[in-house]
Amino acid sequence: MNFSEVFKQSNHLCKVSPDGKYLATCVQYRLVVRDLSTLQILQLYTCLDQVSHMEWSSDSLFILCAMYKRGLVQVWSLEQPDWHCKIDEGSIGLVSSRWSPDGRHILNTTEFHLRITVWSLCTKAVSYIKYPKACQKGIDFSRDGCYMALAERRDCKDYVSIFVCDDWHLLRHFETETQDLAGLEWSPNGCVLAVWDSCLEYKVLLYSLDGRLLSTYSAYEWSLGVKSVSWSPSSQFLAIGSYDEKVRILNHITWKKIVQFEHPATIDNTKAIVYKEVERRPAMVSDELSLHNITMSPTLLSTQSKYEICPLPVHIPVVKPEPDRANPKIGVSVLAFSSDSRYLATKNDNMATAIWVWDLQKMSLAAVLEHTSAVRCIMWDPRRPRLALCTGNSKLYLWSPGGCVSVQVPAEGSFHVQSLNWHWSGDSVILLGKDQLCLCYMDTDHEEE
């Protein structure tokens, strides 16, 4: 495993182009595009203000930089550095900006969710979509880029509009049976739309592309409900994480529950392997010396850690949520399927240090990774069943069915991994610190062995 040198970035704005050739990073108001193989700077663009959002177009030709405070969007072309485009939303404000799947339209959501403005870069035409709903995930494009589902709110009722992305033709518009729609997501094959209600009610609705209600699922009533929803890449399973610390998996034929994964504080499942991160503090030197050492070599000071296999049963530390606060820290908030749909990684919010990996072939718990601090981000390798995660310290953790490893990032200075991103080839991971980034190259040859 190799690591690149550290680069600067701001706002965690660092993205690899969809074709995997370029790396775009924002440093304050500058946009830097690098060749990913050599890390040489290819282009350098200067925006009008500090960039708050940056996104590659689907064809990797354009980069969108949004400056929400100014209500501005700037688009840069990689092929023609002279070409420029600026969209000003004016006083109506801007809270979100994104590419349409074809890479020729930009969808801007205005402040207060008054409307969504669709700007065409081909014709300079502008169109508006009214009444978008301000919610967890109110807009979703199908995987093939053909359709866009949009949650709307009119007359205190929830609606879903399905647009054809090609020419923004409204294909379907239907009312949903939700009290307060919280999110919607297309199945990966683009034929089923999952819609879920806000946490006050456990309700998941499944709609066909043509607006027919396929099924409704509700596990229980009178308690906080759905917290997260995720489709498996094969569209076979729909995983629903909820506030009762359980994950329920629905199948794609009958839309009934196949299995229910619980997250108990005591693990005594003999089929599961529990990895526990154990810290080994190096022999502490005197304060003065350590102060001196900070500049010299941070790795020397930082604690060493490794995974150890725990004998069962294992108790996982549980943090009791405060009952009088909104959005209690309990329940399954993160669901992530591996690329082959074989594994599901989950995180229960009141056991933030643990990641649970479930085997969907055996429908059982495969592994539990317990860390010394709360997990910040988990991400599956897009090619292999390999999970990368970080806990906000200077280590990268990797899990695969074969085992578990923690790697110290050998960066100078304090580099705390806050977030990470896999390259689509699965050969490298981009590690994002607070205002730095670092590339981690996997040892592919060794992996193939």
Add this chain to the structure above:
Amino acid sequence: MGEWRATNAYMEDPEISSISHVTMSPSRHNHVPVYSLPLFRSSYSVMSAFCTEDNVPQSISYLNQELAVLGLSMCIEASSSEGASLKAVPVLNAMHELLQIHKRNMCALEEMEKEQLKKLSTLEHIQISNSRLKDQLELSMREKSGLHETERQLQLKIKTLQSCLKTEKEEVQKLQSIIASRASQYSHDAKRKEREAAKLKERLSRLLIDRKEKKLAIDVLNSLGRSDGKRSMWKTAKLSASHESEMYKALLGDYETSRKALILENAELKKVLQQMKKEMMHILAPRQQSTSGAAADDSQEQVESDEEKAGNASREALDHSCELAREQLLNSIRQQWRKLRNHVEKLDQASQVQNQMESNKETIPLETHEDEMERMRQEVQQCREFIHAQQQLLQQQLNTSFDDETAALLNDCYTLEEKERLKEEWKLFEEQKKNFEKERKNFTEAAIRLGREKMAFEEDRVAWLKNHFLNITPFTNRRRYSSSDGQSALSVRSEPEVRMSSAKAKRSKSPTYTTFSTPKPSRSSPMPSTTELYRTLCLLSDSSCSKHSNRGRWLETSTVEDGHPQIKSNLQAPTDEMSIFTFGEDHNLT
């Protein structure tokens, strides 16, 4: 109370007895003066007024009256008219009767006293128990009252709690209604707010749009081509229709793929089902054959299922998804499965029973074994203690009085032990010696036998030579052939016998056998005929077979075996005298 009464009764007793003595005293006084006088002298002196010289007849008459009252017919008569002396016989008789009565009365009295005592004790016992029961009653009464009290308190508590519950329930209801009203109010408010917000948003957007801001614009250097290279199309009905068709196409495609997947899965499952069915048939078939004799229904079912199978196979070849075929297949599978399950259940039960038996078998000996072990351990412990105590005693003795005598005694002890051991060794030695002797005898016997055999052989040889010599003579060529023929036949037949006997000798070297095997009375004994020989041969093979086949009849065969050597010796004799036998035959022929 009881005790007091009892003592009273005791107090009265002596008085009564004394009175009775008093009444009896005159008659006694007359007949047993030596015995009664010292006892009742005082009473006599006091009551001497009963009979005086003067009133003898009166007293006699009185006594007669008294006796009559007592039911005695004897009357005392005066021997003389003066009445100075009495006729002895009636008086004595009367006295005897009286004494008898007295004795009986005394016995009765004693018994009654005993009974009274008994009754008194039972009374006492009853009284005690009565008092105890009274105490108990009192206690239980007290307890009862206590319980009553607690019950009352509990009931009170229940009442208060019930009232509490009622109030709580009411409160809950109230709260629920409040919550419901709040919720409705909240939702209402929320809706209102939302509507307001929507209105405001509308207003805002209209205002913003109406302002026609210049800033709100897109500034592109030169507009781009579409990503797919096509030109954008006008929005027409045709386009929307095409969108619809696209969508349906996508949906159809999805359904197609899912259907294909389902068909594949279905086919797989069908295959598995078929295979399972086949395997089930395979498993069930031999079992049913074995049990078909017992249950005719089973076999019928089997036939039916076989038919079904054939039908299904043909039908399935025609159409996989045929409803009828599927149903039949399912039914047959279900039937098979039921049978299989029954069978497995039966097997399970059998195995369970077996297991239980085994476990029982195993556990009981284990327990007894453990018990035995424990017992033995204890014994060992006891022995150890015993030995230890003895050692200590010995040591003490040695320490306290270590004189020559004890030392000699001890020495004696040891020498005794030694002697014992030597004696044992001696015995062993003797035994060995005896064994050797026996072996030697055997050996000599065998040598003698060998000598005899040798002699016999020599004789045989002589006979043969004689025969040969005779054969050399030019006449009777035919005779030679025949004799050689008979010889060979006999030798062939006798060979296995010889072998067998040798095997026997190897197998059992019993002394009886050695004595039997000597072929001494062979010549004197009559020659066995061929039929006899065959019979014995058959018998031999039979017995040997039985011996090999079952060990249970070993004893039987062994008893028979004891007889065998005799037969064998008889058989062996002809082998020895074979030439003579043939010779004789030859003679017959000639």
